[in-house]
Amino acid sequence: MQRFDLQDLALISPSAHKADVGLEARLQDRYFDRWCPGFDTLQVRTLAHDLGLSGEQTLAREVVLTMLAAPVPMTFKSVAQLESHIRVRVNIARAAAKTSLAFNTEAAERPSEYWQGDAEKGFVIRQGVSLENAIIAATQPEVTGRQYEFSCYRAAEYLVLLGLAQEAKLVNPTYLNELEAQCRLAVPRSDPFHTTYVYEYGTPENPIPMRYYVPGDRLWFKNPDDRSSDVKGFEGSWVFYLGGGLFSNFWRRDQPFDLASKCLEIYHWRDGACVNSSGKLSMDESIVEQQVALTRQSPDQLNLVMSKMMAYRDPAGVYANGGCIDSTREIPRALF
Template sequence: MSSKLNASIPAGIIIEGSSDLNPTQSHDELNRLLQRLGLQGATQVRQSAQNEDYFFEARLQQRYFDLWCPGFDTLQVQTRAPDFASSGAHALELEIVLTMLAAPQIMTFKSVAQLESHIRVRVNIARAAAKTSLAFNTEAAERPSEYWQGDSEKGFVIRQGVGLEEAIIAATQPEITGRQYEFSCYRAAEYLVLLGLAKEAKLANPTYLHELEAQCRLAVPRADPFHTTYVYEYGRPENPIPMRYYVPGDRLWFKNPDDRSSDVKGFEGSWVFYLGGGLFSNFWRRDKPFDLTSKCLEIYHWRDGARINSSGVLSMDESEVERQIELTRQSPEKLESVMSKMMVYRDPAGVYANGGCIDSTREVPRSLF
């Protein structure tokens, strides 16, 4: 349903309804959500009817959009919008809804209940991503054996009698087992989406949870089956999402635009989640999440860390990457030059021409119902 974005007007959220839903009840549910988060006075809500169906449009009023998310920049919304200081436990939920109301392309939901479920899934994912601490390894993988068993063909599957939520938490949060387990960022990002969905399904759709856990006892969805079943892409390369627009819980890919260093396995790019507050997940050092600048600098300087090791294999010297990052930070001119190269939409897969590291799309969890 998305159209070409207007650089100054938010598209926001649409609640699609059909004749079997009560428009007045749906309108009241939406208003209660906005009121609970303190956003009712900043939101424009309009009811429309088309044929026998109806829908509600909800978006930030223009003056609040211009103040809080100018040019679709949501990275500083916590400091620009005054309500975050007093929002307490609701801060993450508030940021999710506010940034969705500022969406550059329409976000569509079938009901207010589906919207609220989607918000909870995003909260689950962002919080889990902030807690995740892993050991980086693209050649091997480990999982806590009390929760997972290896399968030579299907990889790791959860054991009988073990819930998917507890299995993923045990594998990704070292407080549970006392150790970090080896992952690639690609696989870890898939696990965290499944975790977010499993936590919500326990509350909202137990049948979905039962089916998901049954699937994960046979084979945990990954790669193409995961992409087509559990997430969808928001935005398109020909109609990209603005470079500074992010909603907590977004899964996204920062591409390494350097042809040579991208041949180092695991350094083709980086899968991360947007945590909110201008920060992106760092699975390897969770106490040091990335901001947009630090993520761009890390990926840019992978080119300086690419080395032929003693075995004759192209590998990454991460200490040299860190050294080069610090040198760049000390030079405002070099920092500006690097950022101008990286803050460009990435080239398509396999192309290394004039693109930077920024993805034109975001990956969004699909609805449970």
């Protein structure tokens, strides 16, 4: 807390869960009510302007401040593990803000100097190439001069691995060597990725408040419309919370989403869903943009759409009365 000059804001006491061995830190009530009312952390950078949340440590301080306001315990075995977690979150949020990709759910590309394709395992990193450099080259066009084709699901996995690799280089070289060796055989994805590299906090029974986010959170916004969710790639949207009220936009990184713009985009996918010349259900994103603009021009319509979308999502496969908000957040597992 002292390192981030936040010691006067935190209430630190013996843990209610393990008082004999642990400490618990949380934001004092008066600061919580002022900066994170109702667990809303989307405006904390603006509301806590008197904290001076600017400069090199802005993102790290926002991570700590929002974690202090957590609605559920975030448990760490040591201060070192907590510090590592903060750095990984910062790594991920910064990388997500720099990521610029070409959307494609049917095909994928990677820079051949760093990656090689495998018919069964997808892309793997080449011998002698670091995982950090390989992912940066694939996701940040400044390196190669071009964008590569990804789905948001796969891109989100890559950025978690990047954040972990960058931290492991500092604190756990053995972990990094093992991770890179794994990625030369097969890059973890889908279920193996979920069970090994991230974990969820919050549950459908005890959901995370809808406006509570910590920089570096990975989350899914569900498309609650049955028909348009059948368009591949539009079942929902995987994003990262960048801090400052903004969420990643891998396709137009200079236009990150706020919560309202993300809800509007997903809501109007129902208008963009159409049958193309091949008779296949597809998405006309120009129509989506037009409808978003029209909704923004009507306060009543905007409020109506937001009231529908700002609700917890239905379970997988269910399209009843749910909105787009997930009940959980995903965060990277500890390196040690």
